[in-house]
Amino acid sequence: MILQEKDMNPVSLFDTKIPCWYNLIMRKTLLALLLILLISSLGVYPHVAYGIVLEKGKIIKKVICLNEPAQSYALYLPLEYTPEKKWPILYALDPGARGSLPLEQYKAAAEKYNYIVVGSNNARNGPWEPIIRSIIAIWNDTNARLSIDQKRIYVTGFSGGSRAASLFSKIIKRPVAGIIGCGGGLASMLKTEEIAPAFYSGVVGIEDFNYEEMLTLDKQFDKHNISHRFFVFKGVHSWPPEDVCLRVIEWLEILGMSKKIRPSDIELIKEIYDKELAKAETLEASGQLLQAVSDYEAIASTFKEWQATDAIETKIEIIKKNKEYKRLMKKEKKRRDKELFQRTKFRRILTQIENDESPYQNLENILFDLGLNILIRETSKKKNLNDSALDIRILHRLEIDSSGKGWDYLRKNDHKRAILFFEIAARAGIRSHRRLYSYYGLASAYSLSENSKQALKNLKVAVECGFEDIAFLEQDERLKFIRETPEFQEILETLKKKQTP
Numbered sequence: 001m002i003l004q005e006k007d008m009n010p011v012s013l014f015d016t017k018i019p020c021w022y023n024l025i026m027r028k029t030l031l032a033l034l035l036i037l038l039i040s041s042l043g044v045y046p047h048v049a050y051g052i053v054l055e056k057g058k059i060i061k062k063v064i065c066l067n068e069p070a071q072s073y074a075l076y077l078p079l080e081y082t083p084e085k086k087w088p089i090l091y092a093l094d095p096g097a098r099g100s101l102p103l104e105q106y107k108a109a110a111e112k113y114n115y116i117v118v119g120s121n122n123a124r125n126g127p128w129e130p131i132i133r134s135i136i137a138i139w140n141d142t143n144a145r146l147s148i149d150q151k152r153i154y155v156t157g158f159s160g161g162s163r164a165a166s167l168f169s170k171i172i173k174r175p176v177a178g179i180i181g182c183g184g185g186l187a188s189m190l191k192t193e194e195i196a197p198a199f200y201s202g203v204v205g206i207e208d209f210n211y212e213e214m215l216t217l218d219k220q221f222d223k224h225n226i227s228h229r230f231f232v233f234k235g236v237h238s239w240p241p242e243d244v245c246l247r248v249i250e251w252l253e254i255l256g257m258s259k260k261i262r263p264s265d266i267e268l269i270k271e272i273y274d275k276e277l278a279k280a281e282t283l284e285a286s287g288q289l290l291q292a293v294s295d296y297e298a299i300a301s302t303f304k305e306w307q308a309t310d311a312i313e314t315k316i317e318i319i320k321k322n323k324e325y326k327r328l329m330k331k332e333k334k335r336r337d338k339e340l341f342q343r344t345k346f347r348r349i350l351t352q353i354e355n356d357e358s359p360y361q362n363l364e365n366i367l368f369d370l371g372l373n374i375l376i377r378e379t380s381k382k383k384n385l386n387d388s389a390l391d392i393r394i395l396h397r398l399e400i401d402s403s404g405k406g407w408d409y410l411r412k413n414d415h416k417r418a419i420l421f422f423e424i425a426a427r428a429g430i431r432s433h434r435r436l437y438s439y440y441g442l443a444s445a446y447s448l449s450e451n452s453k454q455a456l457k458n459l460k461v462a463v464e465c466g467f468e469d470i471a472f473l474e475q476d477e478r479l480k481f482i483r484e485t486p487e488f489q490e491i492l493e494t495l496k497k498k499q500t501p
Helices: 020-041 100-113 128-145 160-166 168-172 211-223 242-258 266-285 289-303 310-321 323-353 363-370 372-380 385-411 415-428 435-448 452-464 470-475 486-499
Strands: 047-049 052-054 059-064 072-076 087-093 116-120 148-158 178-182 199-205 228-233
Touching: 052 059, 059 100, 072 100, 072 128, 087 100, 087 128, 087 160, 100 116, 100 148, 100 242, 116 128, 128 168, 148 160, 160 168, 160 178, 178 242, 199 211, 199 242, 211 228, 211 323, 211 385, 228 242, 228 289, 242 266, 242 289, 266 289, 289 310, 289 323, 310 323, 323 363, 323 385, 323 415, 363 372, 363 415, 372 385, 372 415, 385 415, 385 435, 415 435, 435 452, 452 486, 470 486
Parallel strands: 087 116, 087 148, 148 178, 178 199, 199 228
Antiparallel strands: 047 052, 059 072, 072 116
């Protein structure tokens, strides 16, 4: 409807002759104003953009893009946000398009340092075209709605989202100040030196199957003299915990001051310096000399502009001459050699399974040659953190590679090979939360092979491991052969009871 001049004249709210659409608009406007007044009375002043109330200090799970309604994002605005100032922003890309998940991890840091955080609800692992479309949509929408400091644009991503994050600058066609890559490196088409002039922060769990890739990337950045730092936490392939996210943002804050893209704050510099130094000293005291040296080196290079770092540099030299440090270096090299050997061996065997003339048609023979049972036993032994993490990484890598091949062969209707790969993945993922997908893959492959007994058995295990998507179960064509069986209906009812409040 096009508003005419006569429609713009003031009218009484109680005039029954006014158009119904006008009453509707006024009611919605009054409700919005009442909501703003109510929230304001509680001491929280929302931001209103394009007539939409954006509550501050709270994760908003879905903001629909104005010019592309199919695209949306989760949003966190710090409590102090006002449109009169410019604010740093952190865009987050999750491989499963879970926009609010990274916001949960970064929320505390965002509130402390007044960052806007945005998580795409559409970008996920897969083809590049939908990822690019999502990034452009959220970039345009946030720049239309929010007051953003164009010198302090940051992007983070996890796993495949990390690779997408490395291309964010090229997609929006402007530089970003920093990139935080979590549990994954750069996009394959991107050269390491192309990250500049952005700072790069790598974050990875010590049990993450991409741990070795991140260590290699660290060395590549050293070679190209790119400003970077890597953080390692105790954990698997996941977004980093809140305390690690806070450390990363603090590092970006210090670099921001050094690059003059944010005002200098001497008190904050000292606070972060003292905190980082205390962490490095704790690592040294506990005998974790390799990580201690890494942290000391990062402190010396990052804070030398404001703090005397001669004592730290001297300490680094002393530790590196220490016999224990040299012993740990040799041990770490052995671990990396073992990881490379195992991955090469696994790759060779998995490739041979794909060969029509392969001797690997029997599962037990495959498991024996992979040495899988030995590896699983090794993970249950009491070891130091680094040795235990190595075994877990090796198993997780095998799980991911085998599961991927299983789904590939399921799509090709080669059910026999799909079953072999899913069986390997299920066993290798004995300590992984992702093993439910391997069991679901087995259920699908056996169902397509019309083996209802094995299909139902593996579907039940998938549900026990955490599979809970009832709608998908009811619609998945691959399970058509078992869907009408009493056992399938029993599994379905069990799931429904679990999800009933």
